[in-house]
Amino acid sequence: MGYPSPFHERMVALNETWKYKDWAGIVSPCRFIENHVYEYTAFRQATGLLDVSPLYKYEITGKDAGAFISYVTSRDVTKMKPGRVTYLCWCDDHGKVIDDGTVTRLDEQTFRMTAADPQYAWLLGYSSGFDLKIDDISRTMAALALQGPTSRDVLKSCSDLGELKFFGSVAAKLAGKKVRISRTGYTGDLGYEVWCDWNDGVAVWDACMQAGKAYGIVAAGLDALDMARIEAGFILLGVDYFSALHVTVPEKKSSPYEIGLDGTVELDRDPFVGQKALRAAREKGSERALVGLELDWPELEAMYSEHDMAPALSSMASRESLPIYLDGGQVGRVSSSSWSPTLKKYLAIGSVRRELSAVGTVLEVEHTVMFERRTVHARVVERPFFDPERKRKP
Amino acid sequence: MKTYDAIVIGGGHNGLTTAAYLAKAGKSVLLLERRHVLGGAAVSEEIFPGYTFSACSYVVSLLRPNVIRELELPRFGLQILPLETTFNPLLDGRYLLRGKDPETTYRSLAKFSKKDAETAPLFSQAMAELSRMVKPIIDGPAPDPASFKPKDLFSLLRLGRIFKDAGEDFVAAQVKMMTMSAVDFLSEWFEAEQLISPMSASGIIGTFLGVRSPGTAYVLLHHYMGEIDGSFRAWGLPKGGTGAISMAIAKSAQHFGAEIRTNAGVSKVLLEGDKAVGVVLENGDELRAKTVISGCDPRRTFLGFVGEKSLDGDFVKQIKRYKMRGSSGKVNLALDRLPSFKSLPGDGPHLKGDITFAPSIDFLEKAYDDAKYGAFSRRPFMNIVFPSVTDPSVAPAGKHVMSIFVQYAPYHLKEGPEAWPSQKEAFGDAVCNMVEELAPGFKSSILHRHILTPWDLEKEYGLTEGNIFHGELSIEQLAFFRPASGFARYRTPIRNLWLCGSGAHPGGGVMAGPGWLCAKTMLEEGAV
Incomplete structure (x- = not known):
């Protein structure tokens, strides 16, 4: 049985769809209204308010x-x-x-x-010998994301937030409660996350909603988030890669170099867990690489129009794994894909053989039209697909 | 003096589209716009400080997907936001709410007729099917039935094959659509007037006809064409107003090398014999080009820029007979708060979509009656959107903009069109009173009011007789009749003068179809 989020009563009152899913054991709205594209639009044009408390x-x-x-x-x-x-x-x-x-x-x-x-x-398991204390605050600290171009205005009008740089974090007062605000998020837009005591959640939610009224705030669910995170080029555990702790098949495990996390690895320093193996992996070079792909839409349209249809793709992001081919042989797989309303392109995140990962490389992705498996051309492009200046601008 | 490959008259979205395609093909292009701002009737203007309005045209309907792609419009700022519910408040305090969610739509319709609720999806499917058949007509130049050129014959043949393959049912439906009134056509499917009435209203937008007038069924089809482009791109609210579409096309045109000048009104097309060689500006400057393309309406282009004397008598007659007769106006408001509708109070998804006020067929017909006898509708049909709900960038924090499309507002008032300025405020009052009746307290939320009558549309935006489509979209003015038989392929009787505005096939609306097809035809025929 799902555990209620700190914002549960507020979210249930707003949710017209009764569509929820389990996120880390917590009941999380997929969407609040039937057309989740409105919620996605809030992330890009106004402010989307999203419960991220299920994070550990x-x-x-x-x-x-x-x-x-x-x-x-x-x-x-x-x-x-x-x-x-x-x-x-x-x-x-x-x-x-x-x-x-x-x-x-x-x-x-x-x-x-x-x-x-x-x-x-x-x-x-690794803490012995270190002078420290580890507290699991997963279910005592609530987290609420405000993402979108007006999110700064919303927070400034309901808290004492001053200037905060991209990837900055500051203690603040919101609705009379002590909170912490960080300029972070999973949408690739201007955005913040408010961290507060689990029991203060409702007060914080209400204050944000109240202040947000003037700035087009919209409660958003995970369906909208999935579209935004794909545009932002972010990977998701359990979808784009799998935890080494939970898989038994070695091929399903990934080194950071295989999933686009190269930039997060600082190798040359004091010893750390996995350092030796990572050093070897870097020297050897990984066989796979994470890529951003853009599907050839005119080709998709043409495939559908052979059957007198408009492209019958879902307006929701897809987590279906699809083979990527080149010259008839499989060279990788797509792990996430979505139509991008902002870019007007069909995007995919996938993993391919490293030598095929250069921007501009043209590959083929499986696509089923009228119960028939076919392929559509897809070009490797830069990630993030969408990267507005406002995201990091002071 | 520089001779351009092409001079485009008018910076509306079609003129800009033609300019962009020609520039993309490597031609030297100069676009001239009379006003200080680009966009024509697809324009965003900050009419009151902090409030940006889509002054005239206010939604994106059939913007051609290939134009979006080929001109790379998203890269130049085009963003289309969702606008997917239709809310119909009624005078008896009830309402209808149709949307993307089939269950909500079903329940809302079933309040009036369970039969209609179940029929509605089948109707949509049938209409989508019909418009799919018709789509090749809007995505290509109009076929010319009088031509024996192989290319024309081929396109006629292709069209013929569509009709033949589609079978009798399709042909029957097509003939019905072309000849029946919107109300009669819809009544073959539905029984609830509360549904038939707002649906039929989309058949009269921009025309000087009533919902019971024959031929109005055809325009319904246009509303379903968007569906066959896929639900991904064609219909919605342009971020930053409709002008943002024009600006994206303009930026694309400039990216491809086109030169754009504003505050550069054209007074006439420069002729040498029967050949266009450039334009004369209102300030007297002469500019030369190998081709001249007008994005203005046919009346203004031929009778204004060219002049009757340089044209054949028969052609002049056709252009004079071409029906402009504007029938609609616009009221743009800045609001302190959103209205609360009597039938569905408070905030909600119904304020995020399109609001059509067409409570009964008699109501619409009475609104038309006023217009028939030369007056604006005392109780008008209205189509309302609140762009600021989804796009807060168009209004200050917490405030809103409201766009009200109003019909009927006939250009030809009983007292003559020049009487419009003296009736403008009364027209605005009639509209605001109508909204007040549906949403009590609404009038006290109005901060600023901006009214556009057909007279203003003509004087300020250059739309002859205030016709928003550059000529009515009635069947005798479409396809190979638009704007005149024999000249439906963007060519005109004047050599090197072309027509690329909504007065050319496939007609009005923010679809950029004429602009794209004109450029395509010119390039294919090696005319530029």
């Missing part, structure tokens, strides 16, 4: 907190300044990715970490 969250405090996180993850966080956030991943001893998330440095000795899967046991 850990607070790590103590003299060795920084050294510990640097030991278990892909980055050296000891150099981070308080009030900064970083994105990273962590691997097993074989250099295979377990999960990805953000780490925020609150002060000298306090860090917060997010994860898609529960990681308490795994973190604990």
Whole structure:
């Protein structure tokens, strides 16, 4: 049975569709109104309000907190300044990715970490010898994302938020409650996440909704988020890659270099979990690479019009795994795909043989038209597909 | 002096589209716009500080997908936001809400007729099927039945084959659509007047006809054409107003090398013999080009820029007979808050979509009666949208813009069209009173009011007689009749003068079809 989110009563009152899904054990709205494109539109034109409390969250405090996180993850966080956030991943001893998330440095000795899967046991397993304490705050700290071009205006009118740089984090007051606001998110747009006590959730939600009225705020669900995150080129655990802890088949595991997380790995520093294997992987070069693909829409249209149909693709993002071919042989797979209303293109995230990952490479993706499996050309393009200036602009 | 490959008169969305396609093909192009702002009737204007209005045309309907793609419009700022419910408030306090969600639509219709609720999806399917058959007609130059050129014969043949393959049912439906009134046609399917009435209203938009007038059924088809382009692109609310579409096309045109000048009104087309060689600007400057393309309406182009004397008498007669007769106006409002409708109070998805006020067939016919005798409708048909609900960038925080399309507002008032300025405020009052009746308290939320009568549409936007489609979309003025028989392929009787506006095939609406097809024809025929 699902566990209620801190915003549950508010979200249930607004949800006209009764469509929910399980996200980390929490009842999460897929959408609030039947046409989720409105919710997606809020992310890009106004503000979408999204419950992200189901994320797993850990607070790590103590003299060795920084050294510990640097030991278990892909980055050296000891150099981070308080009030900064970083994105990273962590691997097993074989250099295979377990999960990805953000780490925020609150002060000298306090860090917060997010994860898609529960990681308490795994973190604990490496903690002996470090002077620190790990608190699982997954179900005591609520998180609410405000994403979209007016999100700054909304927060400024309901909290004491001042200027906050991209990937900055600051303590703030909102609805009389102590919260923390970070300029982060999973939509690739200007956006913030508000972190507060689980029990303060409703008060924070109400204040944001009230202030947001003037700025077109819309409660958004996971269907809209999935479209936005694909446009932003973000990967998702369990969809675009699988945790090394949970799969038994070695081919299903990924090194950071195979899933586009190259930039999160700081190799040349003190020893850390998986370092040796990662070094070897980097030297050898990975066989696969994550790519952004753009499907040839005119070709799709033509395929459908052979059957006198308009392209019958869903307006929802798809997580269906589809083979990628070249010259008749399979060279990879698509893991996520979506129509982009903003770019007016059909986008996909996939994994292909590294030598075929250069921007401009033309591949073929399976596509079923009228119960018939066919292929459509797809070109490798830069990720993120959509990257507005406002995302990082001061 | 530089001789351009092409000079385009008028920076409306079609003129811009032609300019962009010609520039993309490597031609030197100059586009001239009389006003200070580009867009023609597809324009965004900050009429009151902080409030941006789609002054005239207010939704994107059939913008051709290939134009979006070929001119790379998303890259130049085009964004189409969803606009997917239709809310019909009624005078008796009830309402109809149709939307993307079939269940909501079903329940809303079933309040009036369970039979209609089940028929509605079948009707949509039948209409989509019909419009799919008709689609090749709008996505190509009009076939010329009098021509024996192989290409024309081929396109006629292709069309003939569509009709033949489709079978008798299709031909019967097609003939019905072309000859019946919207109400009669819809009554063959539906029984609830509350549904027939707002649906039939889409058959009269922009025409000087009533919902019971023969021929109005055909225009219904246009509303289903969007569906066959796929639900991904064709219908919605342009972010930043309709002008954002024009600006995206303009930026694309400039990217491909076209030169664009605003505040550059054209007074006439420069002729040498029967050949166009350039234009004369209102300030007297002469500009030369190998071809001149007019995005203005046929009346203005031929009788204004060219002049009767340079044209054949028969052609002049055809152009004079070509029906312009504008029938609609626009009221644009800045609001302090959103209205609360008596029939469905408060906020909700119904304010995010299109609101059609057409409560009964008699109501629409009475509105038409006023117009028949030379007056604006005292109780008008209205089509309303609140763009700021989905796109907050067009109004200050917490405020809203409201766009009201109003019919009927006949250009030819009993007192003559020049009486419009003296009736303008009364027209605005009639509209606001009508909304007040549906949403009490609405009038106190109005911060600013901007009214466009057909007279304003003519004087300010250059639409002859205020016709929003550059000539009515009635069957005798479509396809190979648009704007005159023998000249439906963008060519005109004047050599090197072409027509690319909504007065050319496939006609009006923000679809960029004429602009694209004109450029395509010119390039294919090596005319430029």
